[in-house]
Amino acid sequence: MQHRILIIDDEDDIREVxxxxxxTVADWEVEVARSGAEGLAMAVASQPEAILLDVMMPGMDGPxxxxxLRKNPATAHIPVLLLTAKVQNTDQRRFADLGVEAVLxxxxxxxxxxxxxxxxxGWN
Amino acid sequence: MDPLEKPAPxxxxxxxxxxxxxxxxLPHLEERIDVLASANAALAAGKLTTGQRAAANTAAHNxxxxxxxxxxxxxxxxxxxxxxxxxxxxxxDPEAAAQLGxxxxxxxxxxxxxxxxxxxxxxEK
Numbered sequence: 001m002q003h004r005i006l007i008i009d010d011e012d013d014i015r016e017v018x019x020x021x022x023x024t025v026a027d028w029e030v031e032v033a034r035s036g037a038e039g040l041a042m043a044v045a046s047q048p049e050a051i052l053l054d055v056m057m058p059g060m061d062g063p064x065x066x067x068x069l070r071k072n073p074a075t076a077h078i079p080v081l082l083l084t085a086k087v088q089n090t091d092q093r094r095f096a097d098l099g100v101e102a103v104l105x106x107x108x109x110x111x112x113x114x115x116x117x118x119x120x121x122g123w124n
Numbered sequence: 125m126d127p128l129e130k131p132a133p134x135x136x137x138x139x140x141x142x143x144x145x146x147x148x149x150l151p152h153l154e155e156r157i158d159v160l161a162s163a164n165a166a167l168a169a170g171k172l173t174t175g176q177r178a179a180a181n182t183a184a185h186n187x188x189x190x191x192x193x194x195x196x197x198x199x200x201x202x203x204x205x206x207x208x209x210x211x212x213x214x215x216x217d218p219e220a221a222a223q224l225g226x227x228x229x230x231x232x233x234x235x236x237x238x239x240x241x242x243x244x245x246x247x248e249k
Contacts (some may be wrong), residue, residue, distance in 0.1 A: 011189070014189060019192075020141050024137050025137075056182075060168065106192070107192025107193040112195060
């Protein structure tokens with residue numbers, strides 16, 4: 001089944017590799033945003049089934065973007081998976097406490113990223 | 125991977141696409157290493173500014189996140205080490221200059237020597 005997912009990440013390389021992975025391996029429809037603000041607008045307009053959200057972004061970071069998504073009735077229901085290169089336990093606990101669906105870690109395996117997301121969201 | 129074992133079609137497609145992306149983003153990755161090298165030179169000279177330290181921390185964080193995705197697991201480990209040393213908590217120790225210099229050099233070599241091909245992603249796994 002084809003799913004629709006929005007990737008929000010300011011890093012071109014990570015964003016493009018993640019999009020490539022989800023499109024090539026899983027045949028999902030992928031939209032991309034380069035900032036939290038752009039991602040918020042795209043989430044409202046396109047209503048993706050899930051959002052893959054980078055943590056560390058200039059301007060509006062991932063946690064702030066997540067809180068804005070939850071505040072807006074148009075996007076509050078969309079599951080959000082945080083994507084982070086932070087590996088310290090304190091960071092992990094802080095992110096998990098936000099109420100996101102899951103926290104995924106960079107670097108990710110492009111071959112298994114879609115399977116990981118599918119498993120978390122029950123898309124199998 | 126067993127050299128006689130054929131990679132799965134998905135892996136071939138991903139490897140080919142990753143190799144194209146590697147070529148596209150290589151200059152950007154090298155720029156990040158340049159940021160680390162500049163910060164290291166400043167640290168060794170006792171002239172590391174807060175801005176340089178923060179830029180080096182961000183560059184190392186970005187490298188840590190991306191190198192493993194391109195199969196360079198060791199690159200991610202080295203970049204994480206640099207990220208911690210440039211985190212500013214505690215203040216980056218000038219004594220760490222030699223270590224940070226080695227990390228920047230090793231990252232440059234790893235990036236230069238990354239091999240492409242059907243098993244590109246799994247080279248270091």
